[in-house]
Amino acid sequence: LEGKRLVHAHGYRSDEQLNLLRLAEEFGFRVGTLQHGLEAFKFAPEIAKHGAGVSIFIDSWSYKLEGYDATPYNAYMLWKAGVNVSINSDSNERMRRLNLDAAKAMKYGGVPEQDALKMITLNPAIQLGIGNRTGSIDQDKDADIVIWSEHPFSPYAHPEITMIEGVVYFDRKADIERRGLLAKEREELEKLDINKAPGSGGAAPRIPTERVRGDIGHIEDSDIDDHD
Known part of the structure; x- marks a missing residue:
C-alpha cells in the first residue's frame, strides 16, 4: 500500500486475476506480474491499462479445470495488446528449455523473433525490476x-x-x-x-545384521520427560 513492493500474484482464471487488478486500483497499489495467467488473454486490455506484466506457460492447456480455456495463442494476444509478457515453467525440466518455449510464441500467432526472445530475457528482468542490470x-x-x-x-x-x-x-x-x-x-x-x-578378487559380501528398531513399548517411563 505504501508503493514499496510490487505484487506478483499466482493464479489461473481470468475472474480472480481481474478482480485482483480492480482491488489494486481501488486501494492504490500496483500488480507487477500475474503469474501463470492462463486466461490472461481474456482481459488483456485491462492488464495493459494497469501496467502489469504476465508470466505464462506457453502451451499448457486443458490439463486441469483451471486451465480448460487456456490457449497457446495467449502470449501473442497479450503481446498484441501491449502487455509485457514473459515465459516461465514450474518444472525444472521445462525450465531448461525456455528457449524452445519462446520459439513457440512465433509459431502460435507470429510474435516477431526479437520480441519472442525478449520473453525469456529482458521482459522477465523488467518484471522483476532488474531490467537495468540484466x-x-x-x-x-x-x-x-x-x-x-x-x-x-x-x-x-x-x-x-x-x-x-x-x-x-x-x-x-x-x-x-x-x-x-x-x-x-x-x-x-x-x-x-x-x-x-x-x-x-573382491572381498566377501557382508552378512546383513539385524537392526533393533525401538518402539514406544520399549521406552521406560523414566525416559519420558514430564512436560506438564
Missing part, C-alpha cells in the same frame, strides 16, 4: 550471457558457454574434457579390490 547485452550490465552453438530457437542448439556477472560458470569444451577425466577416474576406482564384485 536481461540484455549492454554497457554496465551484469553480463549474464549464454553463447549457443546455433540459433537458440533451434531444437539442435546447446549452450557452449554460460556466464553470470561476467564469470564463466559453464564451458562445454572444458566440460567434455572433464567427462573424460571422470570416466578414467571411475575406471581406476573400479579396479581396486574393495570395489570388485565377489568372486573376482
